[in-house]
Amino acid sequence: MGKHSSTPKKKSGKNERDPKNHVVALNRRARHDYTISDTYEAGLVLTGTEVKSLREGQTSLVDGFAAFDNRGELWLEQVHIPEYLNGTWTNHATRRKRKLLLHGKELIKISRQVEDPGKTIVPLRLYFKDGRAKVEIGIATGKREYDKRQTLREKQDNREAQRAMRIRNRQSA
Numbered sequence: 001m002g003k004h005s006s007t008p009k010k011k012s013g014k015n016e017r018d019p020k021n022h023v024v025a026l027n028r029r030a031r032h033d034y035t036i037s038d039t040y041e042a043g044l045v046l047t048g049t050e051v052k053s054l055r056e057g058q059t060s061l062v063d064g065f066a067a068f069d070n071r072g073e074l075w076l077e078q079v080h081i082p083e084y085l086n087g088t089w090t091n092h093a094t095r096r097k098r099k100l101l102l103h104g105k106e107l108i109k110i111s112r113q114v115e116d117p118g119k120t121i122v123p124l125r126l127y128f129k130d131g132r133a134k135v136e137i138g139i140a141t142g143k144r145e146y147d148k149r150q151t152l153r154e155k156q157d158n159r160e161a162q163r164a165m166r167i168r169n170r171q172s173a
Contacts, residue, residue, distance in 0.1 A: 023127040024054050027061035030122045032148060034140035039124060040110065043101035044133045047092050049084040054133060058082050059126060066100060066121035066137055068111055074100040076135060079123060113139045
């Protein structure tokens, strides 16, 4: 078959979930508590039961962070991946350290950025890409309380402006 095949392409609706490409967990709290400067995509070293548990969902990134060990490797810590219900004695620990896979140049760049005081590495989302588990990590700086309030106020103002424009457009049509 050439470019113009006779079979129609399947449209993906909201209800359909591609098991090879889907978001497993989001860390909304990180965007609220931190200012994210850079983001990176990293692979994860997981066991079989962890992958099966991720596909079922119920993962939490809220308390998670990433840190370098003394050998210069980046590890994801405090991320809760629940035990696989059908797992046997080979099941995993729910909050174990998991190695992050990045290129050497990226590791060096991240380590230099984190050396600055007040910077940390937080997981932003956990997802599958072409069947492989990936995590998006961000270089973060903590927000102060007034920064959080200001961000919320800006979001609320934007929402109100969008609502007003929608109402105005409906009336003119």
